[in-house]
Amino acid sequence: MEQILSAALFVLLYGVSYGLVLFIIAIGLVITMGLMQIVNLAHGAFAAIGGYIAVSLMNAAGMPYLATLCAAVVMVVLLSFVLERLIYVRLYGASHLDQILMTLGVNFIVIGAITILFGPNVYPVKLPGFLQGSVDLGLRRFEVYRIFVICLGLAVVVCLWALFERTSFGAKLRAAVDNRSIAQVIGIDVDRLFLLAFGIGSGLAALGGAVGAAMLPLEPYYPMKYLMLVLVVVALSGYGNIRASLGVAIIVGLIDTAGRLLVPAFGGFVIYLLLILLTIWRPDGLFAGRAP
Amino acid sequence: MTLAIESSKALVQYRFSTYELIPFAVAIAFYFVLPDYLPLGTAICVTAIFALSLDLVIGYAGIVTLGHSVFFGIGAYSAALLSRSGWGEPVSTVIAAAAVAAFFALLSGPLLLRLRGLPLIMVTLGVASVVSEAANKLSWLTGGNDGLPGLIFDPVFKMFAWSIDGKTAYLYALAWLFVVLIVARTVVSSSFGVALQGIRQNELRMRLIGAPVLSQLVAVYALSAGVAGVAGALYAQSNGFVGLEALSVDQGVFALAMIVLSGIGRLYGAIVGAVVYMVVQYTAQQWDPYYWMLAIGVMLVLVVRFSKGGILGALDALSAGLKRRMETRL
Numbered sequence: 001m002e003q004i005l006s007a008a009l010f011v012l013l014y015g016v017s018y019g020l021v022l023f024i025i026a027i028g029l030v031i032t033m034g035l036m037q038i039v040n041l042a043h044g045a046f047a048a049i050g051g052y053i054a055v056s057l058m059n060a061a062g063m064p065y066l067a068t069l070c071a072a073v074v075m076v077v078l079l080s081f082v083l084e085r086l087i088y089v090r091l092y093g094a095s096h097l098d099q100i101l102m103t104l105g106v107n108f109i110v111i112g113a114i115t116i117l118f119g120p121n122v123y124p125v126k127l128p129g130f131l132q133g134s135v136d137l138g139l140r141r142f143e144v145y146r147i148f149v150i151c152l153g154l155a156v157v158v159c160l161w162a163l164f165e166r167t168s169f170g171a172k173l174r175a176a177v178d179n180r181s182i183a184q185v186i187g188i189d190v191d192r193l194f195l196l197a198f199g200i201g202s203g204l205a206a207l208g209g210a211v212g213a214a215m216l217p218l219e220p221y222y223p224m225k226y227l228m229l230v231l232v233v234v235a236l237s238g239y240g241n242i243r244a245s246l247g248v249a250i251i252v253g254l255i256d257t258a259g260r261l262l263v264p265a266f267g268g269f270v271i272y273l274l275l276i277l278l279t280i281w282r283p284d285g286l287f288a289g290r291a292p
Numbered sequence: 293m294t295l296a297i298e299s300s301k302a303l304v305q306y307r308f309s310t311y312e313l314i315p316f317a318v319a320i321a322f323y324f325v326l327p328d329y330l331p332l333g334t335a336i337c338v339t340a341i342f343a344l345s346l347d348l349v350i351g352y353a354g355i356v357t358l359g360h361s362v363f364f365g366i367g368a369y370s371a372a373l374l375s376r377s378g379w380g381e382p383v384s385t386v387i388a389a390a391a392v393a394a395f396f397a398l399l400s401g402p403l404l405l406r407l408r409g410l411p412l413i414m415v416t417l418g419v420a421s422v423v424s425e426a427a428n429k430l431s432w433l434t435g436g437n438d439g440l441p442g443l444i445f446d447p448v449f450k451m452f453a454w455s456i457d458g459k460t461a462y463l464y465a466l467a468w469l470f471v472v473l474i475v476a477r478t479v480v481s482s483s484f485g486v487a488l489q490g491i492r493q494n495e496l497r498m499r500l501i502g503a504p505v506l507s508q509l510v511a512v513y514a515l516s517a518g519v520a521g522v523a524g525a526l527y528a529q530s531n532g533f534v535g536l537e538a539l540s541v542d543q544g545v546f547a548l549a550m551i552v553l554s555g556i557g558r559l560y561g562a563i564v565g566a567v568v569y570m571v572v573q574y575t576a577q578q579w580d581p582y583y584w585m586l587a588i589g590v591m592l593v594l595v596v597r598f599s600k601g602g603i604l605g606a607l608d609a610l611s612a613g614l615k616r617r618m619e620t621r622l
Binding site for chain 1: 350356358403404407409410411413414415417418419421422425426429541542545548549552556580582583584585586587588589590591592593595596597
């Protein structure tokens, strides 16, 4: 009994922390896909860039961990502003095919650049001292790192909630999503709004990539490898539903962790199979109401 | 109205023209001029067949799929397994591999092709990742990470043995490319092909005039899967080896890149795209194996950004512009 309870707690802690990292990475894509109607397949690339910046700053320059996280976020936000003006602005209203190709192109460029800069292998991450080790939580010991990730994830959730529900920026953004032309008519600068939203989304992806580097190993193929998981979170949350995406991300994290623990031989792709079936079953999102 | 005009244009477009002999004349010349590069030429033919299969579904029927690598892989592994079980006759192996791939498309099509837009893109991408992961786990069947090496096939038509210089393989693959192109041309210029373009342009209208949209989509999906299966089988035969990279999701993505680079929905675009892509890949790999990822990314971004119709579209615009200038001068 105690063993089962301990295993359940393990799945809960690891699954939720994994799910929260997924959420932090995916939320930017939820915004771009839901709000701006852009299939940004290069979203994972922002997470990868964030991760590489943070880890290389720590390894090479010896910056403190938390400072590297901030640096990664700031640099990726700046990069995303440039890319939005150069590339993504052309994609608003373009066909899905054009969006896919353009963003896949960005993906390949990032993969190529990472390989040239950091080599083809997994880039090792060394956690700082205060995140190493584990604490006793009654039934068993847990890594401090996982608990840190959960706390950070929850903080992000609260900040996002406040941003979207309690600020005029959030209200304008929601208005622009509901009806872009009316929002423009009443004087909301939708272009600027989208630029900011894109920046926030990319910055969060960078944060997710940097914080999650010990969970989702950094390698050149990162942008493609985790694309599917992130896309699935976006799809099952119904394209643009921020609240639902939190739930879906945590469910994905829990199922994946449980799958790997219970059926180790096939754990890696139980989750994909399940998610494909769910997407076919409910193409408009897991929590979507029945179409009227 | 526009639909009617475009459709009649579509029919005119597929009247045979002498320009269509150019790629094959070039291919034959290649055989004599650059005999050292025949393995690259074979790879280009195989890739062109695969890109052509993707052009059928994306360019004509408008089915945006990122999972076509599955059918290439199924074709490759079918050919490999047939050879392993003692059946080495190459032509029938290719046909059998194509049939297996088409069969899987018939099974999955009715389920997948109900989806449109984003869900379709994601589910096809997901299926492709699952299948390649499954092949990795089913190592008793696929050889897992080691693949299936040392495949041996009989001489083509019992006459032409598979030589070390790659001459047989090149001509054999080129012949298949020719056959596939004839089939694809016939299909897209038939009333079925025009109906597919109708579905791409306005699905609702096609439904309203009573077209059996889903079954037509499944039909072209299966046909295209069969062609991808041909490419996969030729890949197995020309390399004598099949590994997991035959099923890699990238295959489908890169094929998409090829047809977009040279112009989507025009069949010959697939051939031009395959040539450009493979040559860039080959050159970049000589330089540094990782530069070509960068090169192909830059090419994709530039094509989408600057030229809607790809390389052939740009040539069309150029020749139309020249023609207009000539006319005004006269």
